[in-house]
Amino acid sequence: MELLKALVEHRYALTASILFVTGLMNLMQQRHLVRKVIGLNIMDASIFLLLASQGYVEGRAAPVVAAGMAEQAAELYINPVPSGLVLTGIVVSVSVSAFSLALIQKIYREYGTTDIKELVHLVKRED
Amino acid sequence: MLPFYHYIPSVCILLCLLSAILLAAVRNGRAAFAAGIGLAAVTAVLSGVLLFMLMPAEESFTFVMGHFPAPFGNELKAGPLQALLTMCFSLVVGLSLLGGWADLKHDVQPDKLSLYFVMTSLTLAALYVLTYTNDMFTGYVFIEISTLSACALVMAKDRGPTLVATLRYLFLSLLGSGLFLIGVVLLYSVTGHLLMKQVGQQIIVLRSTGRFGLQLAFIIGLFTAGLGVKSAMFPFHRWLPDAHSSTTTASSAILSGTVIKGTVILLIILFCRVFTLGMVNALHIDDVVFALGIMGMIFGSISAIRERQSKRMLAWSSIAQMGYIFTGIGLGTRAGIAAACFHILVHATSKSMLFCCVGRLSAVNGHRKMLKEMQGTARHDILAGIGFTLGALSMIGIPLLAGFASKLYLATSTMDSASKTAATLFALALSTVLNALYYIPAIVTVWAYPEDALIGRAPRDSAFTVSAAVSIAVVILLGVAYAPVMHIIEVGLSLL
Numbered sequence: 298m299e300l301l302k303a304l305v306e307h308r309y310a311l312t313a314s315i316l317f318v319t320g321l322m323n324l325m326q327q328r329h330l331v332r333k334v335i336g337l338n339i340m341d342a343s344i345f346l347l348l349a350s351q352g353y354v355e356g357r358a359a360p361v362v363a364a365g366m367a368e369q370a371a372e373l374y375i376n377p378v379p380s381g382l383v384l385t386g387i388v389v390s391v392s393v394s395a396f397s398l399a400l401i402q403k404i405y406r407e408y409g410t411t412d413i414k415e416l417v418h419l420v421k422r423e424d
Numbered sequence: 425m426l427p428f429y430h431y432i433p434s435v436c437i438l439l440c441l442l443s444a445i446l447l448a449a450v451r452n453g454r455a456a457f458a459a460g461i462g463l464a465a466v467t468a469v470l471s472g473v474l475l476f477m478l479m480p481a482e483e484s485f486t487f488v489m490g491h492f493p494a495p496f497g498n499e500l501k502a503g504p505l506q507a508l509l510t511m512c513f514s515l516v517v518g519l520s521l522l523g524g525w526a527d528l529k530h531d532v533q534p535d536k537l538s539l540y541f542v543m544t545s546l547t548l549a550a551l552y553v554l555t556y557t558n559d560m561f562t563g564y565v566f567i568e569i570s571t572l573s574a575c576a577l578v579m580a581k582d583r584g585p586t587l588v589a590t591l592r593y594l595f596l597s598l599l600g601s602g603l604f605l606i607g608v609v610l611l612y613s614v615t616g617h618l619l620m621k622q623v624g625q626q627i628i629v630l631r632s633t634g635r636f637g638l639q640l641a642f643i644i645g646l647f648t649a650g651l652g653v654k655s656a657m658f659p660f661h662r663w664l665p666d667a668h669s670s671t672t673t674a675s676s677a678i679l680s681g682t683v684i685k686g687t688v689i690l691l692i693i694l695f696c697r698v699f700t701l702g703m704v705n706a707l708h709i710d711d712v713v714f715a716l717g718i719m720g721m722i723f724g725s726i727s728a729i730r731e732r733q734s735k736r737m738l739a740w741s742s743i744a745q746m747g748y749i750f751t752g753i754g755l756g757t758r759a760g761i762a763a764a765c766f767h768i769l770v771h772a773t774s775k776s777m778l779f780c781c782v783g784r785l786s787a788v789n790g791h792r793k794m795l796k797e798m799q800g801t802a803r804h805d806i807l808a809g810i811g812f813t814l815g816a817l818s819m820i821g822i823p824l825l826a827g828f829a830s831k832l833y834l835a836t837s838t839m840d841s842a843s844k845t846a847a848t849l850f851a852l853a854l855s856t857v858l859n860a861l862y863y864i865p866a867i868v869t870v871w872a873y874p875e876d877a878l879i880g881r882a883p884r885d886s887a888f889t890v891s892a893a894v895s896i897a898v899v900i901l902l903g904v905a906y907a908p909v910m911h912i913i914e915v916g917l918s919l920l
Contacts, residue, residue: 317606324599333595340602348609378496379612382561386605389568393598396572400579400591407584420585 309350316343330401330411334394341390345383352379429477430487433502433556436467436510440549444542453537457525460541464518467548471511478504479912484919486558486621495622499558501697505765505916506555508909509689512769513551515898516681516776517544523780523891524674526787531581531672540580544674546573547683554686560608560618560698563690567604567654571597574683577675578667589666596663600653600687607646614639624698631703640699641707647694648709654687657713657750658720661743665727668742669735673783676735680742681776685768688749692761695753696920705756714754714844718851720747725858734782734795737862738775741819744855745771751851752834755844758917759837765913767830770818770902774826777895778815784808784888785870795866800874805885809870811892816863818899821856826902831856833910 304311316339323336353375360377405411408419443463450456478484484503491497521528521544532540550570557563571594579590612618614636615626630636653660664684668676695704704710724744731737745767752764785801785808786793802809818825831852838848902909 321599324595330591337595337598337602344602344605344609347606348612351609351613378618382618385561385565389565392572393568393594396575397591397594397598400575400587400594404584404587404591407587416588420588423585 309346313343313347313350316340316346319343328412328414330404330413331398333413334397334401337397338390338394341386345386345390348379348386349383352376426487427477429474430485430502432470432474433500433506433510433552434487434489436470437500437549437552437556439463439467440545440552444545444549447538447542447545450538450541451535453529453534453540456538456541457521457528460521460544461518463545463548464514464521467552468511468514468518471507471514474502475504475507475511475912478502478507479915482915482919484916494619495617498562499619500556501558501620502556503916503919504912505920508912508916509555509685509765509768510552512772513555513682513685514548516772517548517678519891519895520674520677520681520776520780522887523776523895524672524677524783525887526885527673527783528580530787530791533582536580536582540577543573543576543580544678546570547577547678551682551686554690557690558620560611560620560623564601564605564608567601567687567690570683570686571601571654574679577678577683578671580675581670581672583670585666586670589663589670593663593667596653596660600650600660603646603650603653605650607643607650610639610643610646614643620693620697624700627699627703640703641709644699644704644707644709647691648713651687651691652713652716652750655684655691655750656720656743656746658716658723658743658747661720661724661746664743665731665736665739668739669733673779676739676783677776677779680739680779681772684742684746685749685772688746688753688764688768692753692764693920696761696917701756701758701761710754710756712754713750714756714847717747717750717752717754718847720744721751721851721855722747722858725855725862729858729862731862732795733793734786734798734866735779735793737795737866738778738782741859741862742771742775744859745775745819748830748834748855751848752837755837755841755848757837757840758914759840760834762910762913762917763830763833763837765917766833766906766910769909770826770830773895773898773902774815774818777811777892777899778819780888780891780895781808781812781815784885784892785812787885795869799869799872802870803874805888807889807892811896812870813867814896814899816867818903820859820863824900824903826899826906829903829906829910833906 320336320340324333327333357375358373360374408416447456447459487500489498546569550566553566575590575594579586615623617623617626656664668680721744724740724747728737728740731740748767749764752760784805785798788801788804818827821827821831835852838845
């Protein structure tokens with residue numbers, strides 16, 4: 298029962314850990330380059346989940362202060378800092394994914410494959 | 425009203441970012457090149473002015489970015505050490521661009537040449553932020569910017585092997601920055617802050633109460649591994665030889681000279697400002713970094729001996745030289761970190777000069793890249809030969825050159841940490857012999873009489889001549905007048 302309680306209490310951290318390991322295994326094990334990028338995205342998403350959960354407080358509102366409510370106590374809202382960080386993180390993640398995909402497309406045009414082992418072999422032969 | 429020099433760090437960063445944006449609209453490669461050199465020169469001078477203003481009073485300051493004061497806003501922190509390092513980075517980027525300009529025109533498509541300087545501006549911006557930032561999350565964002573701009577610098581030479589090298593570099597770098605980000609998130613969750621000073625204060629409170637000990641050890645491990653991947657720390661170095669050797673000369677020089685140093689500096693700042701050396705010692709993180717540094721030092725040199733391609737040899741040597749830096753950090757003392765900082769300057773100046781000289785020597789012989797094909801090339805560009813020779817001797821650690829001073833400081837700094845003295849001195853001696861084993865034959869090769877007439881003799885390259893002359897002067901200056909530089913580093917570290 299205690300264990301179950303702890304699991305429920307740390308559900309976000311637990312899900313984030315599972316997602317992170319899934320992403321990392323994808324990045325390490327997959328030979329297809331696009332699948333590696335997907336792995337990276339899963340890793341990033343897991344970190345964002347963990348970060349967003351740090352700022353969330355059960356029962357509180359989104360930190361959007363309406364006109365005339367500025368004096369309201371901060372206790373009404375969730376912590377807005379992690380949300381801001383997640384948004385920045387998403388922008389970074391999107392840019393990195395776009396860059397990776399463009400690079401993969403260029404490599405495919407050059408070698409006709411997206412298999413990392415084949416690519417390493419082809420590059421060795423070219424050198 | 426703040427004194428004018430308090431604005432210098434932010435002005436330098438904004439100048440770099442602004443010029444990156446403006447250069448994207450420039451179509452003329454030569455104009456973009458002039459702007460890139462101008463930016464490096466202006467930022468170097470501004471950093472020099474900052475150093476000049478801070479040193480007499482041994483002062484450091486915090487600059488609030490935007491209108492939100494601590495603990496909510498974003499901050500920069502500047503002191504003599506940061507000013508010295510950024511001045512060195514700007515200088516190295518400028519000299520690398522000058523030294524590699526002829527190769528840039530040869531390797532990069534003319535219509536994309538101007539975009540190359542967008543990337544050098546972004547790289548410089550990232551280096552400045554990593555050195556000056558007082559905010560952990562800003563550090564993460566600029567680690568990613570440095571990754572993307574560095575990848576673009578690698579793939580500037582638009583060939584298949586270079587693209588694959590870029591991709592491997594990109595994936596490993598992203599893994600490194602991912603680990604760093606988890607570290608930031610976990611640190612935020614236990615301390616509730618992102619600004620380094622506030623995080624450091626909370627950590628002192630947590631340590632005094634004995635809470636979150638395991639989590640903090642895990643977090644330092646994540647930072648070390650994440651930034652270690654980015655800085656080619658052994659055993660996370662596999663991406664470096666391909667990425668640094670397959671690209672154009674200026675990129676190799678900028679990447680080896682500066683980009684891998686930015687993340688090391690962030691690690692040093694985290695160790696000193698956030699976690700404190702006492703905590704790093706208590707958790708034995710310094711011992712791990714020390715062991716990996718020694719292994720990198722030896723392994724990098726052995727791999728360089730086996731290498732037959734000139735630029736790849738220099739790239740393997742960079743892994744060995746990063747090993748020196750990590751060994752200094754791993755000593756876990758202020759003196760060790762000061763020696764590591766000095767070696768950052770030494771390696772940045774010497775290695776960028778070596779890459780530029782090898783690029784020039786290779787151009788003299790029709791852009792051939794194998795070492796044996798460079799026989800006698802120094803006789804066709806004496807200055808490139810002298811630069812290569814002095815750079816190599818500096819890396820070996822010959823007196824009156826920069827590398828000797830950093831090895832001397834590294835050796836003397838081990839006296840503070842008795843348990844590591846023997847291992848460090850043995851590794852230094854072995855590494856010096858190994859360095860000589862690959863650099864001396866290379867020096868002999870470039871100065872030997874050529875067996876055949878050299879092909880494709882390159883025309884005079886005045887940009888390279890200026891770069892090589894200044895680089896040689898800097899390497900000799902660091903080797904002769906090392907005491908004042910070390911004094912700045914020691915003062916800077918005490919104010920970090």
